[in-house]
Amino acid sequence: MKLLSMKEMNMKDKFFSEYMQLIRNHVIPYQWEALNDRIEGAEPSYCMQNFKVASGKIQGKFMGMVFQDSDAYKWLEAVGYCLMWNPDKELEEIADGAIDDICAAQQPDGYLNTYYIIGGLDKRFTNLKDHHELYCLGHMIEAAVVYYQATGKRKFMDTAIRYVDCVNSIFGAEAGKLHGYPGHEVIEMALVRLYEVTKDEKHLRLAKYFIDERGKQPLYFESETIINQNNFHWKDSYFKFQYYQAGREVRQQEKAEGHAVRAVYLYSGMAAVANETGDESLIRACERLWDNITNKQMYITGAIGASRYGESFTFDYDLPNDTIYAETCAAVGLIFFARRMFELTKDSKYMNVLERVLFNGAISGMSLDGTKFFYVNPLEVVPEASEKDEQKRHVKVERQKWFGCACCPPNIARLLSSIGSYAYTETDECFFMNLYIGGDITTTIHGQNVELHVETNYPWDGAVKISFNQKEEAEFCYAIRIPDWCRKYVIALNGEEIQTDLVKGYVYLHRKWKNGDTITCDFNMEIILNQANPKVREDIGKAAISRGPLIYCLEEADNGNNLHRIYIKKDTKFTEQFEKDLLKGIVTLTCDGEKLVDSNWNEEVLYQIYQDPIFEKKTLKWIPYYSWANRNPGEMLVWVRTKV
Amino acid sequence: MKLLSMKEMNMKDKFFSEYMQLIRNHVIPYQWEALNDRIEGAEPSYCMQNFKVASGKIQGKFMGMVFQDSDAYKWLEAVGYCLMWNPDKELEEIADGAIDDICAAQQPDGYLNTYYIIGGLDKRFTNLKDHHELYCLGHMIEAAVVYYQATGKRKFMDTAIRYVDCVNSIFGAEAGKLHGYPGHEVIEMALVRLYEVTKDEKHLRLAKYFIDERGKQPLYFESETIINQNNFHWKDSYFKFQYYQAGREVRQQEKAEGHAVRAVYLYSGMAAVANETGDESLIRACERLWDNITNKQMYITGAIGASRYGESFTFDYDLPNDTIYAETCAAVGLIFFARRMFELTKDSKYMNVLERVLFNGAISGMSLDGTKFFYVNPLEVVPEASEKDEQKRHVKVERQKWFGCACCPPNIARLLSSIGSYAYTETDECFFMNLYIGGDITTTIHGQNVELHVETNYPWDGAVKISFNQKEEAEFCYAIRIPDWCRKYVIALNGEEIQTDLVKGYVYLHRKWKNGDTITCDFNMEIILNQANPKVREDIGKAAISRGPLIYCLEEADNGNNLHRIYIKKDTKFTEQFEKDLLKGIVTLTCDGEKLVDSNWNEEVLYQIYQDPIFEKKTLKWIPYYSWANRNPGEMLVWVRTKV
Structure with missing residues (x-):
């Protein structure tokens, strides 16, 4: 299965095109300034400076975090995607210059990490657990592959391959090699992407090695800690080495545990490898971990990671809304995992989650003007608690400007600048419409040219129209995902309603497609009161509202404060309205x-004999969750009490 | 006003006598072994060893926490109380020996703190903010006063007085003296206790100085931090110097903030000083802080301190039940504060809170067999969360054995071994019955001998009988507190019901009391459904059950797990039963x-379209909150959902 390239799409989506423009016109230029320490009032990044120091172009010390290099790579990956759908000579020149600076730092044996090049190569690969060395390489590979796909230029990819060769010569299951693996995963899925381009088995084997070796006894990280006489930061934690998903072999892991971003990055890598190798035990492990996350550890917004401590998963059905972590990066990582699982199975259940995460817990990470970012995406916020209660201080009421060490903003950037590729995928016989994103698509399926036009006002409206502009007929299957939130839908081919069974959640329309053919989908967007499994303590007696793929919330700006005191009834009638001037429409x-x-309470009394509570009628106004915190800071609430 | 001495009472209370015996027969001997490092498998205390090293009796280094000395003092204070009501030669000899070891370490100028005597006297009083030096002296004074009152022996008190003289010569508002004050309060109230015995104005003045100086600009702790080039641990916290209640002058403090134990110790000292000086602005500050705590920051169990971070208060109406701190010591400290406020005002509102704390959030700190202790007293516990969620790991499901650094166990010990003194207080004209505790009381009021016998089965039964055994008549006022939880009561004098207005919550019976007079009180103990102010987010839609002074809870041992899913109705009928074999009766x-x-949920589904919840009938069994966690570990819940 292949993701459509952003080159094959001319995105004309009312919803996503604006995000893509924001990434291209604001986020990418801003981040370039940040990487070069030119943002006034911001903590310097030192990222590009480190490369110049490492290559000897300038004198200096290593500065910033140990994984500072990765910021440049994430930026280049986003740039690569943008160049696919919007060639831009000026931006490409800047990126080429950055790549020159990066590549100049490469060592004769291929090694390329500025922290150790500057600080002492004798120490390289001695702290895999905490020093993010292989993590940086992972991001380098991802960026290099995308940049090659975007521009056809091999320099960056060849540099990455040389570094991979270097790593390959040092790490492996063979005697005499280091039996290590990364403390922060990402290289696994990156190597599969590299393999998809190079078809060099070495690259796939190295990815497979990192996955197979992980968690084997004796534990590499344990030995490393002893040799380095390092403190093991998580020794008193519940998860211990499972913080790194390294407490046991990956095929023995039953539940998503530890740092949420690392976890879903690993699982994405596992699914990517399984996709290539067909390894059944690895597929089972991926399915088990997927099911554990999505059936027991995922917020209704698709967010994951219940606890700030270790930015981690906690345990099944533990989903506090207010002390939540729910990192934007973890949401993006879950999208990666979903995509790989879909490739394995062609099952819409993965795309259903992908859509849920995308429209809620992922894009909530960025402000509507593209200038500010959330790391933490809560489902319940009280400003005073965020200010005065240390347990909620990480739950910000306002998105933050993007300074210094920054993982979430570039993750959002690379996701949104490549979003079309998640929407449309294809096999030799079949074209999959996973998400409903408008635009023109030009691709080839089984050697046949295909030209489509997709028109929709999604997610505001469930109508999607697909028109074929075929010079020649093309025979293939057009597969349409029926969203899990949709209970009533009509699919029509050239105006005629189609009745067909779903196969793993997709309608498959097989046909010789000819010019003028149209498919229309009408996904009925009713407003739904959702309830959570009673095992979720925090949501008992509450409901959350959704319409289509969007989860809704109450904000103080529309509803006043003390949102916790609001109740709705099960049979509440909603009216809906498109407000074009509110929150970008x-x-x-x-x-x-x-x-x-x-009103029946004396402010000075904390407890009294139980009396029937007094309620007043109140009109409630709901906005999509992703759009919260774009006005004055205030309370926000997703799960609202219900009157039984 | 004077607290009755434990010497004046022969406690025969069904409820408290057993606790007192536990303290005397188990807790005190066990702690003595702990102080001398003779508990197998326990981390050594080094406490008594440090004194021997400091006096040169043995060679060695200082070991343990910087405030290790205070453990010996807290133990001696509890011993002192026990010796009052139960003279015990053997225990007194052990205590005399401990006092000898302590006093032998005193320096020529009176100084006595083993950490600095052993580690370097040149550094003494250079880190008041964090090194608990004056805190240790505070506990020394408290112990020395009690031991003197119990035994008439002055050695320990004279030693303490010499140390106070030393401190007096160094600290003060005068030019040339250090303008410091303790980082951890307690010396303020201790000095007032000393003054109550010595009537030496110096002692009161020093207490007043520490209170008046606290929080003055320039901030002593800030200067000290700069001089020492120390890290200021709380610099990124919300409370900053208010962690120590030192961010502004005490009379400017509007809300209880920072470390809860320190806070209530300070406020107790403020009230104690105000009691002696009549300082109006200080009284107002005490009242304000009291009202803030009890009207806005106190759990229904009387527990205080909402957050583990800094073991601190957070903000008004923020009372999470599951991430709570609610330290046992803070409950005990609130009792100290209540007692001092009552002395100032003779208002029952203080004793109402004292009773609430005592019977719930304070004694919950000790297991029914006296061997294990809670530091944290939650209102809601799920064992899996305590194990796997770092934000709840401090919320233990089982009380812990008392090892190493231990503040709460000796605090409980000194409270319970002197509990009679809180129950009964007197002025020249009036005898106050604040709590209903059975026993024989022999005292003098305004020069007249008084002999009373109090009989009750409180807190199980609201009947209290007071019999006078007067050889001669005695004219005074007998004041009886009418508990705030009681809506119906009968007070009868020699069988005749008394109708009289309450004065600040007390019934005052003025009379020439003669032999054979009896007062009977019948406080109707109905079962009450309590509700919390809707400003308390965590308790919305919930109720807590109480009977008399006792708050009740549900435990897994009686009700199975998933207590969060239990609902009760407002008009629920309760039956009550005394179970003599359950949890000590x-x-x-x-x-x-x-x-x-x-049952209508697929385990594998997290969210679904809202359906009417399905309930099953269930008989609920409630036990007093204080008695929880004395059987198999499991869930516990105080605030239960209500069906509106």
Whole structure:
């Protein structure tokens, strides 16, 4: 299965095109300034400076975090995607210059990590657990592959390959090699991407090695800690080496544990390798971990990672809404994992989650003007608690400007600048429409030219129209995902309704497609009251509202404060309205609710004999979750109390 | 006003006498072994060893925490109280020996702190903020006063007074003296206790100085940090110097902030000083801080301190039940504060809170067999969360054995071994019955001998009988507190019901009391459904059950797990039963409830379209909160959902 390249698409999507433009016009230029320490008032990044020091172009010390190199790579990956759908000579020249600076630092044996080049190569690969060395290489590979795909230029990719060769000569299961693996995963999936381009088995084997070796006894990280006489930071934690998903072999892992971003990056790599090798035990492990996350550890927004401590998963059904971590990067990582699982299975259940994450817990990470970012994406916020309670201080009320060490902003950037590739994938026989994103698509399926036009106002409207502009007929299967949130839908071919069974959640339309053929989909977007499994303690007696793929929330700006005191009834009637001037244009929902008042309470009394609570009627206004915190800071709430 | 001495009482209380015996027969001997490093498998305390090293009796280094000395003092204070009501030659000899070891370490100028005597006297009083030097002296004074009162022996008190003289010569508002004050308060109230015995104005003045100086600009702790080039641990916290209640002058403090134990120790000292000086602005500050705590920051169990971070208060109405700190020591400290406020005002509102704390959040700190202790007293526990979620790891499911650094166990010990003194206080004209504790009391009021016998089965029964055994008549006022939880009561004098207005919550019976007079009180103990102010987010839609002074809870041992899914109705009927063999004899409550079931849920589904929840009927059994966690570890819950 192949993701459509962004080169094959001319995105004309009302919803995503604006995000893509933001990434291209604001995020990427801003980050370039940041990487070069030219943002006034911001902590310097030192990222590009480190490369210049490492190559001897300038004198200096290594500065910044040990994984500072990766910021340049993430930026280059986003640039690569942008260049695919929007060739831009000026940007490409800047990127080429950055690549020159990076490549100049490469050592004769291929090694390329500025922290150790500057600080002492004798220490390289001695702290895999914490020093993100292989993590940086992973991001380098991902960027290099995308940049090659975008521009056809091999310099960066060849540099990455030389570094991979270097790593290959040092790491492996063979005697005499280091039996190590990364503390922060990403290289596994990166190597599969490299293999997809190079078809060099070495690259796949190295990815497979890192996965197979992980967690084997004796534990590499344990030995490394002893040799280095390092403190093991997580020794008193519950997860211990599972913080790194390295407490046991990956095929023995039953539940998603530890650092959430690392976890989903690893699982993505596992699924990517399994996809190439067909390794059944690895596929089972991926399915088990997927099911554990999505059936037991995922917020309704698709967010993952319940605890700030270790930015980690906690345990099944533990989903606090207010002390939550829910890192933007983890949401993006879950999208990577979903994509790979879909490739393995062609099952819409993965794309259903991908859509849920994308439209809620992922894009919530960026402000609507592209200038500010959330690391933490809560489902419940009270500003005073975020200010005064240390357990909630990480839960910010406002997105932060992107300074210094920054993982989430570039992750959002690379996701959104390549979003079309998640929407459309193809096999030799079949074209999959996974997400409904408007634009023109020009591709080839089984040697046949295909030209499509997709028109939609998704996610505000469930109507999607696909028109074929075929010079010649093309025979293939057009597969349409029926979203899990949709209970009523109509698929019509040239105006005629199609009745067909779903196969793993997709409608398959096989045909010789000819010019003028149209498919219309109408996904009925009803407003749904959702409830959580009663095992989720935090959500008992509450409901969350959704419409189509969007989860909704209440914000103080529309509903006043004390949102916790709001109740809705099961049979509440909603009205919906597209407000084009609100939050860049959103469908808002309005309904009747009730609010617990304290007019019968003396402010000076904390406890009294139980009396029937007094409620007042209140009109509630809901906005899509992703759009919260784009006005004055205030309370926000997703799960609202229900009157039984 | 004077607290009755434990010497004046022969406690025969069914509820408290057993606790007192536990303290005397188990806790005190066990702690003595701990102080002398003779507990197998326990981390050594080094406490008594440090004194011997400091006096040169043995060679060695200082070991243990910087405030290790205070453990010996807390132990001696508890011993002192026990010797009052139970003279015990053997225990007194051991205590005399300990006092000899302590006093032998005193320096020529009176100084006595083993950490600096052993480690370097040149550094003494250079880190008041964090090194607990004056805190240790505070506990020394408290122990020395009690030991003197118990035994009449002055050696320990004279030693303490010499150390106070030394401190007096170094600290003060005068030019040339250090303008410092303790990082951890306690010396303020201790000095007032000393003054109560010595009537030496110096001692009161020093207490007043520490209170008046606290928080003055320029901030002493800030200067000290700069001089020492120390890291200021709380610099990134919300409370900063208010962690120590030192961010502004005490009279400017509006809300209880920072470390909860330190806070209530300080406030107790403030009230104690105000009591002696009549300082109006200080009294107002005490009242303000008291009101803030009890009206806005106190759990229904009387526990205080919402956050583990800094073991601190957070903000008004922020009372999470599951991530709570609620340290036992803070509960004990609130009792100290209540006692001093009552002395200032003779208002029952302080004793109402004292009773609430005592019977719930304080004694919950000790197991029913006196061998294990809670530092943290939660209102809601799920064992899996305590194990796997770092934010709840401090919330233990089982009380811990008392090892190493230990503040809460000796605090409970000194409280319970002197509990009679809180129950009964007197002025020249009036005898106050604040708590209902059985026993014989022999005292003098305004020169007249008074002999009383109090009989009650409190807290299981609201009947209290007071009999006078007067050889001669005595004219005074007998004041009886009417508990705030009681809506119906009868007070009868010699069988005749008394109708009288309450004065600040007390019934005052003025009379020439003669032999054979009896007062009977009948406080109707109905079972009450309590509700919290809707400003307390965590308790919205919930109720807590109480009977008399006792808050009740559900435990897994009686009700199975998933307690969060239990609902009760407002008009639930309860039955009560004294179960003499359960948890050392308790009144249990039984009622009908309902439990949200998940039979309509696929375990593998996290979210679904809202359906009417399904409930099953369930008989609920409630036990007093203080008695939880004395059986198999499991869930516990105080605030239970209500069906509106």
